[in-house]
Amino acid sequence: MAKVPAYHTDSQEYPPSHRNVYHDHNDCKYGKEIKSQHRKDGAGNRPRCDECKRLG
Ligand SMILES: [Zn+2]
Numbered sequence: 446m447a448k449v450p451a452y453h454t455d456s457q458e459y460p461p462s463h464r465n466v467y468h469d470h471n472d473c474k475y476g477k478e479i480k481s482q483h484r485k486d487g488a489g490n491r492p493r494c495d496e497c498k499r500l501g
Contacts, residue, residue, distance in 0.1 A: 446500060447471040453489040454479045466494040473497050 453467040459479060467488040468476030473496045 450486065451488045452476070452479075452484045452486055453491055454483045454485060455489070456483040458483065465491060466497075467491045468494045468497050470494075470497040470500045472500060 448469055449471050451467045451469045454464055456464070456479075463475045463478060466475075468479075470476060473494060475494055475496050
């Protein structure tokens with residue numbers, strides 16, 4: 446379990462649960478589904494992902 450710099454995606458490939466939030470955890474099940482080529486750095490003005498919150 447590791448914290449990583451905030452990342453997000455704006456690819457339409459992903460459902461809102463993945464796309465409308467930012468992630469900052471390596472083990473987030475939603476963040477993990479974002480392919481590396483679709484990852485963007487930063488929070489992108491999004492709220493933090495609930496799963497990342499749960500992981501800490
Ligand atoms: Zn997340």
